[in-house]
Amino acid sequence: MLESGFDFALPWLLLALPLPLLIRARHPALQGSALWLPFFSRWQQLANSEQPTRDPRRRLLLWLIWLLLVLAAAQPRWVGEPISQPRSGRDLMLVIDVSGSMEATDLPLNGAPASRLDVLKQVVGEFIERRTGDRLGLVLFGERAYLQAPLSFDRKTVRQFLSESEIGLAGAQRTAIGDGMAMALKHLHDSPAKRRAMILVTDGANNAGSLTPEQATTLAKDETVTVYTIGVGADEMVVNDWPFGKRRVNPSAELDEDALKAIASATGGEYFRARDQDALAQIYQLLDQLEPAASDADAVRPQTALFYWPLLLAFALALWRWLVLLWPPRRAAT
Known part of the structure; x- marks a missing residue:
């Protein structure tokens, strides 16, 4: 593999x-050809002035502008050192x-009270960070299902979309596992x-949507997609049921474990x-x-475009030449 550097x-x-x-060699007649130009009278005066356009310094300036334009068109760039980019081949x-x-x-x-979704954001977020080489996507579902993040290698963005999810974002009353x-x-x-x-995570049973689980x-099965299911929720929880006092309840009574299994x-x-x-x-x-993360890696090389430097310099030189030709400094009257 080539070393890093300029090319x-x-x-x-x-x-x-x-x-x-x-x-110019093939069409010498072009030297005297007439062209329509703005400020034609000024250009004509310059052509007849004591300093003709054949001045070597002006010709050198034109060649320099042409060189810079060609260099910009060739797209100079700086190619960096190879960076290992793992690819697992898994979505x-x-x-x-x-x-x-x-x-x-x-x-x-x-140790502090938090919703089930907040716990998921913490744990699943850490899981996302570890999935080097996988393309990850995120689907949220409640009464409906919708795509929150498309498949992407950008784990940071997927985790951000997960952190921005809220209870009831897809409907709060029912659960459409099949649609998800x-x-x-x-x-x-x-x-x-x-x-x-x-990876399907839920705390309930399917009671909405167009498709059943x-x-x-x-x-x-037809798409050969492996599905891992996770049922969340404690088996027992103490609640304050005023005026009858505290009592123990099963907060996961609606979890359909048989369907998930x-x-x-x-x-x-x-x-x-x-x-x-x-x-x-x-x-x-x-x-x-x-589902182990990637071990093999492809090498990618970062590239920094540099074409705008010669392009900007050519534009500056052309502008300077145009201003000098049209508005030369006036000589003091003798």
């Missing part, structure tokens, strides 16, 4: 440097439930990746149960092992 993107354009000489869609039930605070975040899966499959359909996978699972089993994935923040973090660490 031209279109070096063959440098062959245009002697073009003015070739044109991974994150399908996250943002229905109203994700507002429950049964999964504390670092279908939206992710739609964007994986034309993917050229060698391996395609989906069973129908979406059939589509995932069936989805994972049918597509070659696995089902996981996250009852607290630590368990959720361990699940995503296990997913790192099941």
Whole structure:
């Protein structure tokens, strides 16, 4: 591989440097040809002045402007050192439930009360940062499903879109698991990746949408997409039920674990149960092992365009010449 340094993107354009000489040699009559020019009278005076346009300094200036224009057209650039860019050949869609039930605070975040979605943002965000070489996408679903982030190698942007998600953004009253899966499959359909996978996170059961989880699972099998499912929510939570006092409830009573297990089993994935923040973090660490990040890497070389420097200099010289020719300094009267 070539070392870093200066080169031209279109070096063959440098062959245009002697073009003015070739044109003049082949068509000498052009030297006396008439051209329509603005400020013609001023140009005519200059042609008849004591300092003709054949002044070597002016000719040298014209050649310098031409040289700079040709250099700019050849697109000079600085090519940097090769940078390793891992590629896993995997496309991974994150399908996250943002229905109203994700507002429950049964999964504390670092010991402080937080919603299930806030815990997901923390844990899944760290997971996204580790997915070097994967193309990641994000689908949010509630009563509806929509694409929050398309498949991209830009992990920072995907994590930012996740952090900006809010409860009820896709409808708060019901949960369309099947539609969430279908939206992710739609964007994986034309993917050229060698391996395609989906991570589905929910705390409820499918009770809305056009497709059932069973129908979406059939589509995932047809598309050979592996689906990992995660059910979130604690098994027990103490609530203050005034005026009857505190009582224990099951905040995950609506979680349809059987459906999530069936989805994972049918597509070659696995089902996981996250009852607290630590368990959720361990699940995503296990997913790192099941779907390992890239080890092979392609080398890319950063390039910095430099064409605008000779172009700007040519423009400045041309402007200066134009101003000097049209408005030369007046000689003092004798």
